[in-house]
Amino acid sequence: MTPQNPSERLIVALDTTDPEKAAGWAKATAPHVGLFKLGLEFFLANGALGYRGVQGRPIFLDLKLHDIPNTVAGAMRAVLALQPRMVTIHAAGGPAMIRAAREAAESAGQNRPLILAVTVLTSLDDTTLAGTGVPGGAAAQVLRLGQMALGSGADGLVCSPHEVAMLRQHLGPAAKLVVPGIRPAGADAGDQARTMTPAQAVEAGADWIVVGRPITTHANPGAAAAAIAASLP
Numbered sequence: 001m002t003p004q005n006p007s008e009r010l011i012v013a014l015d016t017t018d019p020e021k022a023a024g025w026a027k028a029t030a031p032h033v034g035l036f037k038l039g040l041e042f043f044l045a046n047g048a049l050g051y052r053g054v055q056g057r058p059i060f061l062d063l064k065l066h067d068i069p070n071t072v073a074g075a076m077r078a079v080l081a082l083q084p085r086m087v088t089i090h091a092a093g094g095p096a097m098i099r100a101a102r103e104a105a106e107s108a109g110q111n112r113p114l115i116l117a118v119t120v121l122t123s124l125d126d127t128t129l130a131g132t133g134v135p136g137g138a139a140a141q142v143l144r145l146g147q148m149a150l151g152s153g154a155d156g157l158v159c160s161p162h163e164v165a166m167l168r169q170h171l172g173p174a175a176k177l178v179v180p181g182i183r184p185a186g187a188d189a190g191d192q193a194r195t196m197t198p199a200q201a202v203e204a205g206a207d208w209i210v211v212g213r214p215i216t217t218h219a220n221p222g223a224a225a226a227a228i229a230a231s232l233p
């Protein structure tokens, strides 16, 4: 799966437990975006029934799966009936877990979801990461886990704006890179520390960008999404 035009690069994060709110954002933004992202907050609150109520664009299911290979494979098979286009796993689960996720996804055939690996959570800085037993800094660990994930069957990575150029350079053009932490020029950064504009992220090598609150808290989410889509190269 590859974006066919600039607006298909835009993924809207529908972060809410309220299915009506999610459906409203989906309806308003669908003409201007490529996918909707549903994460743990929405999925744990509403399950498959709520998921099916979000219509208009394909779904990126951001579950960040991390367990033994057999369990991750079972979880992946369980969500295939919902036909998500992307599913996230934690690269730290290791090669066997990643291979198990990919093999399970393959059972959906041609329309299987892309497997995207999360490397180091951006909430961990170098010091905190060292406290978990990983010295050497986040950047090195991101690259190490990213290369391992792609070598084990992941299609791509979720990465932060400040990692995307480095990863594109090391991983080449085939790796799918999905980048959150995006803020349109002039928007409130919220709790995102290091942001890029939508255009900067694509120019740095992002295939898709993920935008949540700048769209969902905007007075007119459809117009906010349209403006971001129009700004993309």
Ligand code: C5P
Pocket (backbone or CB within 6 Å): 013, 015, 039, 121, 122, 123, 158, 159, 160, 180, 181, 182, 190, 192, 210, 211, 212, 213, 214
């Ligand atoms: O509202 P905002 O644009 O910050 O939303 C970004 C989305 O991307 C959220 O769903 C968040 O969980 C996700 N995300 C992130 N940073 C990461 C990984 C995922 O903001 N490093």
